[in-house]
Amino acid sequence: xxxxxxxxxxxxxxxxxxxxxxxxxxxxxxxxxxxxxxxxxxxxxxxxxxxxxxxxxxxxxxxxxxxxxxxxxxxxxxxxxxxxxxxxxxxxxxxxxxxxxxxxxxxxxxxxxxxxxxxxxxxxxxxxxxxxxxxxxxxxxxxxxxxxxxxxxxxxxxxxxxxxxxxxxxxxxxxxxxxxxxxxxxxxxxxxxxxxxxxxxxxxxxxxxxxxxxxxxxxxxxxxxxxxxxxxxxxxxxxxxxxxxxxxxxxxxxxxxxxxxxxxxxxxxxxxxxxxxxxxxxxxxxxxxxxxxxxxxxxxxxxxxxxxxxx
Numbered sequence: 001x002x003x004x005x006x007x008x009x010x011x012x013x014x015x016x017x018x019x020x021x022x023x024x025x026x027x028x029x030x031x032x033x034x035x036x037x038x039x040x041x042x043x044x045x046x047x048x049x050x051x052x053x054x055x056x057x058x059x060x061x062x063x064x065x066x067x068x069x070x071x072x073x074x075x076x077x078x079x080x081x082x083x084x085x086x087x088x089x090x091x092x093x094x095x096x097x098x099x100x101x102x103x104x105x106x107x108x109x110x111x112x113x114x115x116x117x118x119x120x121x122x123x124x125x126x127x128x129x130x131x132x133x134x135x136x137x138x139x140x141x142x143x144x145x146x147x148x149x150x151x152x153x154x155x156x157x158x159x160x161x162x163x164x165x166x167x168x169x170x171x172x173x174x175x176x177x178x179x180x181x182x183x184x185x186x187x188x189x190x191x192x193x194x195x196x197x198x199x200x201x202x203x204x205x206x207x208x209x210x211x212x213x214x215x216x217x218x219x220x221x222x223x224x225x226x227x228x229x230x231x232x233x234x235x236x237x238x239x240x241x242x243x244x245x246x247x248x249x250x251x252x253x254x255x256x257x258x259x260x261x262x263x264x265x266x267x268x269x270x271x272x273x274x275x276x277x278x279x280x281x282x283x284x285x286x287x288x289x290x291x292x293x294x295x296x297x298x299x300x301x302x303x304x305x306x307x308x309x310x311x
Contacts, residue, residue, distance in 0.1 A: 017194070024098060024186035025207065028091055028178070035087040039079065044072045080155065081162035085170030088178035095181035099238065102189065114236030121292055122243055125231055128285035129244035130251045131278040132227055136220055137252070138275040141265055145216050152216040160256045167253045176245035180228070183208045185238035188229050201229040224248065234292060 047068070048055040057064035076083070106113075146152055159171060183204055191200035209222030228241040235241075255261055264271040 021187060021190045024095060024182045025211070027094060028182045031091050031094070032087045035083055035090070036076075039076055039083050040072065043075050043079075044068075047072050047075065077154070077158045078161060080158040081160075081166055081170045084159075085166070085174045088170070088174035091178040092174070092181065095178065095186060099181055099185045102186065115293065116237055117235045117240070117292055121235075121289075122240065124285040124288040125235070125240060125244055126247045128282050128289060129227065129231075129247045131282035131285065132224070133248040133251045134255070134278045135275055135282060136223060137255075137261060138264065138271055138278075140216060140220060141261060142268070142271055142275070145219070149214045149216045151214040155214070155217075160253075164253070164257055167257070168250070172250045172253050173246060176249050177242055179208075180232075180238055180242040180245050183211075183225065184228055184232040184241045188232060189238075192233075197233055201226055201233070204229050231289070234289060 048058060054064070054068050058068050059065075140146060146156075160167065162170070187207065188200055188204040191203055195203065205222050205225030205228075208225035208228075209218040209220075212218055212221040228244055231244050232238060232241045264274055
């Protein structure tokens with residue numbers, strides 16, 4: 001469902017168009033890079049202050065300097081989850097400001113807003129998101145893709161080494177909100193103004209996948225990005241992909257915490273059965289999501305009678 005305009009858009013300078021689409025990603029990347037640099041400097045300062053011998057050698061011997069950098073890098077990696085949370089905490093208000101500025105601009109331009117789904121219509125979408133997460137993770141592990149990326153194994157270990165509470169706060173809540181504002185709330189919606197729905201879903205999903213940096217997460221992120229962009233389009237609000245992304249990450253946090261993935265993989269038939277059941281569940285929920293009426297803000301009698309879902 002595309003927003004409708006009462007008039008045609010004036011031509012946009014290509015440089016301004018590039019900046020408009022890519023600025024959320026670049027700003028987010030800049031905040032993340034700065035947060036990583038600040039964390040590295042902070043841990044380096046603390047480490048040198050508490051290791052006097054290493055501090056003396058740090059300024060005199062190149063090999064000693066590199067060893068200290070490696071030690072501090074290992075320490076920083078242990079706090080990856082917390083650093084990600086702090087990055088998201090800074091990113092969220094910046095992206096929220098840009099997002100609401102876009103909605104204000106659309107209103108001034110005469111955009112007819114999309115229909116917003118009711119709260120009960122979020123239930124099949126959330127079930128679908130959780131099931132898709134299990135299916136994709138199972139396929140990655142059954143296929144052995146994680147064995148081909150040491151970086152993926154390292155970053156996964158770092159993410160899930162934090163306390164459960166910190167994982168819930170940072171990975172389960174803050175990071176999904178920040179990423180959805182960047183990739184669906186801003187980039188996808190801005191791309192859609194020029195390229196249409198289908199190509200915008202594909203482009204934004206690919207960028208979302210590449211953003212994650214390693215082969216396994218690129219594949220997972222791209223496929224998940226398609227679902228999240230579709231959800232954003234279907235539900236007419238960035239709140240929908242935020243909710244779906246939170247569900248996805250929460251499922252990962254708790255399944256990893258209780259070591260359920262490894263438990264499933266001890267029996268390939270069990271893992272296959274769980275994957276098939278979750279795929280069937282996700283498909284069923286997708287059919288319900290498809291039936292959501294996005295054409296009007298006022299539900300008709302059939303929609304009321306069917307509880308909000310319309311064929």
